[in-house]
Amino acid sequence: MNKKFDMVVIGGGITGAGIALDAATRGMEVALVEMQDFSAGTSSRSTKLVHGGLRYLKQFEVKMVAEVGKEREVVYENGPHVTTPEWMLLPLHQGGTFGKFSTxxxxxxxDFLAGVKKSERRKxxxxxxxxxxxxxxKKDGLKGGGYYVEYRTDDSRLTVEVLKKAVDNGATAINYTKVENFLYDKNGMVxxxxVRNLIAGTVxxxxxxxxxxxTGPWVDTLRTIDGSKKGKTLQLTKGVHLVIDQSVFPLKQAIYFDTSDGRMVFAIPRDGKTYVGTTDTFYSDDLIHPSMSIEDRDYILGAIKFMFPSVSVSAADVESSWAGVRPLILEDGKDPSEISRKDEIWESESKLITIAGGKLTGYRKMAETVVNLVASRLQEKTGKTFKNCMTKSLPISGGEVGGSKGFSTYIKEVVEKGINAGLSKEDAEKIAKLYGSNAPILYELAKESIGKHEELSPVVLSRIRYAMEYEFAMTPTDILLRRTGMLLFDIDKxxxxxxxVIEYMANYYNWSDERKNILTAELEEEIQKATVPFEGNLIKN
Incomplete structure (x- = not known):
């Protein structure tokens, strides 16, 4: 690329996507590069909640709870097709983490800090x-419960929708492109x-x-290349979730519950499944391919047995799993128990800006803070001025549905287009709920697909084509794991x-036999990783 950008963002997770969107809407020329697929790291491996961090109140993180709590509403209003309110039950037991009065x-x-609307206040x-x-x-020792609203999301789709909006506003975004070195001017400034295109091999x-x-968990890797890894560094921890069919674990209500060792775990019903997590163990292994160990699996099964003693769930009932790596910030000389969940921004001597830590929920506010800093640096350096942040009330891609209040009306109206395209009402509704204001594009793709493929239904084929043509999907794993979530919540399908799917994509992209074999093996590895634990040991404190 001969062009000189105002900003290059390294990392295509939710933080990088948010920064690219904020910068592009202010008028900056911005490029984003990601060495894997967009959201392939931590941003597709979370608990899939946009939540306010109730547990941080116990650590007196009042400012964090207030800020993140308010951001939940912003994320929801700007993309109600990827975020939805979910009432959460907090059971209160004798001797548990939360007492009735303190809860x-x-x-x-x-409620006060997060500015929770009246209809969603706690009971x-x-x-x-x-x-x-x-x-x-569990009935033994049960004293009652707290009932409050969290927001369920599809973390990977949220990331991609934010990134698509950034591209709509002029950003350049490239996946499978790895930063190998920084380039410096004669004064040592970056x-x-x-970069290396990992598909074509070009540099x-x-x-x-x-x-x-x-870059999330890779932040320190890049700081090392820059020679600026000092002071605060990352402490990585791994979180694992298990997926179990509702026929085995018929949970009807999302639960946030105590485990026998005093930790808190979520159990959430979704699409005919129940998923449970997360673990929290130190991690120093493969960042690209974290996976469930036998210990991880057994810990979560034990937590289920502890809180739901009448439910008989065994290792054989685990349909799939996912593991993610959290990049937390550790200061030199501090104890691991003091690891911060807050985000921080560092600027190196070469003027490389690094953002680390933070939570999915706070991505927009983190992006605003980073872009404010970048705008002031660019004004000093080039004299350019930019608009103020406008993402607080900016719908993301698919979010042009009249906010949360208008979403149900929008669905009713747009479903007619799906039915006219030859879909059933149920399928048309499903697409509308998943894709929001982008649903009409999928209806057209579905219409074109009717009768075209024996093994792929028009709905599935429309989602595959949309992922390739509009959502940067390059591999079967991109589609089946991240763009549709099927590998997590419908692994039999x-x-x-x-x-x-592999054959369809191979024809579309004109893959060589070698490329096709590589990507088939990659998908098989992801399926294996999601279903079979490895013989690993937890990394102890």
């Missing part, structure tokens, strides 16, 4: 009311990156006035259609 006060403070439940919400929870420079390192 009542805590949730009241939480305190009696023992009988708690059991009526979820009869499966002025670009040397080329990208120049910019500012470089932002938003993946096994059924994987060969047809």
């Amino acid at each position: 009542n006060i805590g949730l009241r403070v939480y 305190m439940l009696s023992k009988d009311e708690t059991l009526s919400k979820e009869p499966l929870i 002025e670009g990156v040397e 080329y420079p990208i120049y910019a006035n500012t470089i932002v390192n938003a 993946v096994q059924e259609i994987k060969e047809a």
